[in-house]
Amino acid sequence: MAVYEHHYKPYTGPLSKAWSRFLVIPRYAYEDLFQLRFFIALYALSFVAPLIFTILIYLHHNVTALAVFQMDVASLIPVNGTFFEIFISLQLALAFLMTVIIGPVLISRDLANNGLPLYLCRPFTRTEYILGKMAVLGLLLSSFTWVPGLLLFLFQGYLAGGGWMIDNWWIGGAILAVCWTQIILLSMLAMAFSAWLKWRTAASAALFAIFIIPTPIGLAIEEIFRTRLGHLFNPGMAIAQLTRHLFRTFGSTEYILSFGESWLVCLGYALVALWMLSRKLRAYEVIS
Amino acid sequence: MIFAKIKTSLIGLTSVDRASLSLWRCQILAILRIELSKNFWGRRAMLLYLLALVPVVILFLLAIVDPDGASDISRDWNSSQQAFVNIFDALILRSVVFFGSTWIFMNLFRGEVVDRSLHYYFLAPLRREVLVAAKYIAGMVAAAVLFSFSTLGSIFFLYYARGYPANIDFLLDGGGWQQILAYEAITLLACLGYGAIFMFIGLFFRNPIIPGLVVYGWEWINFLLPPLLKKISIIHYLESHLPIPVDEGPFATIVAPTAVWISVPSLLIFTGLVLTLTAIRIRRMEIRYGME
Numbered sequence: 001m002a003v004y005e006h007h008y009k010p011y012t013g014p015l016s017k018a019w020s021r022f023l024v025i026p027r028y029a030y031e032d033l034f035q036l037r038f039f040i041a042l043y044a045l046s047f048v049a050p051l052i053f054t055i056l057i058y059l060h061h062n063v064t065a066l067a068v069f070q071m072d073v074a075s076l077i078p079v080n081g082t083f084f085e086i087f088i089s090l091q092l093a094l095a096f097l098m099t100v101i102i103g104p105v106l107i108s109r110d111l112a113n114n115g116l117p118l119y120l121c122r123p124f125t126r127t128e129y130i131l132g133k134m135a136v137l138g139l140l141l142s143s144f145t146w147v148p149g150l151l152l153f154l155f156q157g158y159l160a161g162g163g164w165m166i167d168n169w170w171i172g173g174a175i176l177a178v179c180w181t182q183i184i185l186l187s188m189l190a191m192a193f194s195a196w197l198k199w200r201t202a203a204s205a206a207l208f209a210i211f212i213i214p215t216p217i218g219l220a221i222e223e224i225f226r227t228r229l230g231h232l233f234n235p236g237m238a239i240a241q242l243t244r245h246l247f248r249t250f251g252s253t254e255y256i257l258s259f260g261e262s263w264l265v266c267l268g269y270a271l272v273a274l275w276m277l278s279r280k281l282r283a284y285e286v287i288s
Numbered sequence: 289m290i291f292a293k294i295k296t297s298l299i300g301l302t303s304v305d306r307a308s309l310s311l312w313r314c315q316i317l318a319i320l321r322i323e324l325s326k327n328f329w330g331r332r333a334m335l336l337y338l339l340a341l342v343p344v345v346i347l348f349l350l351a352i353v354d355p356d357g358a359s360d361i362s363r364d365w366n367s368s369q370q371a372f373v374n375i376f377d378a379l380i381l382r383s384v385v386f387f388g389s390t391w392i393f394m395n396l397f398r399g400e401v402v403d404r405s406l407h408y409y410f411l412a413p414l415r416r417e418v419l420v421a422a423k424y425i426a427g428m429v430a431a432a433v434l435f436s437f438s439t440l441g442s443i444f445f446l447y448y449a450r451g452y453p454a455n456i457d458f459l460l461d462g463g464g465w466q467q468i469l470a471y472e473a474i475t476l477l478a479c480l481g482y483g484a485i486f487m488f489i490g491l492f493f494r495n496p497i498i499p500g501l502v503v504y505g506w507e508w509i510n511f512l513l514p515p516l517l518k519k520i521s522i523i524h525y526l527e528s529h530l531p532i533p534v535d536e537g538p539f540a541t542i543v544a545p546t547a548v549w550i551s552v553p554s555l556l557i558f559t560g561l562v563l564t565l566t567a568i569r570i571r572r573m574e575i576r577y578g579m580e
């Protein structure tokens with residue numbers, strides 16, 4: 001065919017449905033991620049705790065097994081709010097570690113290689129782009145946090161019977177609320193740092209620092225000024241306190257941040273991250 | 289005749305050594321100039337200034353802004369000192385110096401790789417071991433200056449609250465100078481030890497955050513560790529020299545502090561070993577910017 005006969009032809013193949021376009025991003029991201037042996041090992045490790053906790057629940061209700069092992073698991077490890085809180089805290093710690101590994105490269109590569117216009121020149125909005133990038137972390141972290149958490153809750157409800165699930169419905173709610181809060185907060189902070197810092201190590205360090213450094217600062221302020229206000233800048237503390245409030249493992253006055261303050265801290269950080277993202281995620285940056 | 293030959297060869301060797309030492313000194317000074325300007329004035333240094341200011345600002349607020357702060361410090365000086373040692377341990381040593389050293393020393397090589405400028409050093413007629421030494425000294429100077437001022441600033445505001453006469457008495461007769469020197473020396477030793485570890489990690493790992501996390505976790509759980517494992521950490525040797533012992537809580541394993549004549553040489557030997565390993569590593573290092 002002669003060169004002059006080449007002209008623009010619009011794409012005529014099937015289009016993905018508009019609502020599900022953001023899922024294209026996680027699909028390709030997972031293809032890359034699951035080629036890393038270290039990541040696969042870490043992902044496999046994240047299912048060890050669900051397995052152990054399932055066995056504990058099973059042993060709790062299996063009289064024969066208890067007799068064989070000659071132990072009283074039922075009184076030793078009661079299946080209550082604390083039991084599920086420990087499980088969720090373990091899984092969320094792994095979620096944090098995984099976010100530190102995956103999160104910082106989510107957006108930085110697109111920005112560093114001027115790839116963002118390639119997304120945004122298609123029928124794909126900035127919101128869908130952010131949703132897609134969030135889904136990479138959201139779907140992955142969900143698979144070993146609230147999904148096995150709820151399965152454990154259902155398993156316990158099934159084995160305990162007699163309205164256990166109705167009496168303890170708040171545990172299921174707490175699993176969902178805590179996991180989703182942490183997943184959304186982690187994803188947004190990881191993306192914001194990824195967009196602003198571009199260098200993976202710096203973005204990982206920032207994510208790590210924002211959850212760790214405020215703790216000693218808050219404790220120092222508490223020791224000196226006898227006020228808990230120093231912890232209002234600590235998202236890690238907010239999540240930890242929220243977890244304890246929702247799983248009802250607090251005494252009446254022993255909390256550091258109240259329920260409302262914990263939500264406020266999480267919301268504040270999420271809004272700041274959203275603002276950071278909206279500032280950086282543009283197809284073209286005009287430098288004056 | 290034989291003695292003359294030996295003498296000649298020795299003189300020859302010495303002059304060669306002297307020449308190379310002088311060359312290395314010049315090269316180290318040249319690299320120091322570049323690195324120090326990066327460490328103090330680069331964009332990446334802003335974070336360090338903020339970090340170093342945190343304890344100073346907290347103590348400034350206590351001593352100057354808080355209306356009851358100064359009188360509380362003056363009234364109960366012993367409790368104030370105990371509170372300060374807790375802040376020094378948890379905030380300055382374990383957070384500010386730890387994270388600051390992480391940032392400074394990991395950036396020495398990893399930052400060059402990210403900026404795609406390491407090959408300029410590698411293409412220069414310069415021994416890579418000299419490069420390691422120069423970069424380490426530059427990092428050490430930056431960390432020492434920043435965090436020493438951070439410690440000194442915090443101590444200044446603690447003392448300021450007591451007023452002039454009480455401080456003069458304490459400094460001259462109450463062992464105040466020894467305390468200040470001890471805090472400063474501990475800060476410098478922390479920069480020395482953590483600096484070596486993080487420069488090593490920065491060269492060996494493409495994403496140094498995970499090993500950094502491991503080191504951080506290890507240093508934090510140090511109080512729980514059995515005596516033998518406690519000694520495989522930096523913080524144990526640093527805490528051994530605190531002028532006032534830190535209360536590590538009811539779950540802590542009690543271990544006698546290590547004597548100065550053991551802990552300081554141990555830290556120096558450890559730093560030397562880590563730097564040697566870093567030098568061996570950098571000799572075989574190939575740059576692949578595309579992997580970043």
